[in-house]
Amino acid sequence: MSRPAPELAVSAAIFRQTNVLIVQRASAPAKGLWTLPGGRVEVGETLLEALKREVLEETALTIDVIDLAGYREIILPQAVGERGRHFVILPFAARWRAGDVALNDELKDARWMPVGDVATLPTTDGLIDILRQAERLLAAP
Known part of the structure; x- marks a missing residue:
């Protein structure tokens, strides 16, 4: 029997002027926590293709x-029944190009807000550090 492999995922710190988009997860893992939109990379997709699609x-x-903008690694011992899960997440800094937020069923809520205000919400581990790094990348010449 083969062991399950880590799951590769991408996420986006999307800035629109001085605000970043954060989303609240509707289901496990991270149900109820505020985080960045994103998801799994599919076989045959580049990281950027997966990011834009998600x-x-x-x-x-x-x-x-x-x-x-960095990386996050999450190891959940029993996230799904008896089977643990291991996620490697690559968050990217991004700028809003077009569209109005319309959430799918994986997300419960979304907010555009200044990075400093995100710390007042229950977030996934390391979110503030990723947002600050994304801000630095966007400010670079």
Whole structure:
């Protein structure tokens, strides 16, 4: 029997002027927590293709991707029944290009807000650090 492999995912810190889009997860894992839109990379997709597809599917937005803003690694011992899960998540800094937020059923809520205000919400681990790094990338010449 083969062991399950880590799941590769991407997410986007999407900025529109001085605000970033954060979303609230509707189901496990991370149900109720605020985080970035994103999801799994499918076989045959590049990271950027997966990122743009996931953002469009979850939020109906189109984005311009700037650069990688870090990484997160989450190991959940028993997230799904008896089977643990291991996620490697690559968050990217991005700019809003077009569209109005329309959430799919994976998300419960969404807010555009200043990065400093995100700390007042229950978030996924390391979110504030990723947002600050994304801000730096967007400010770079």
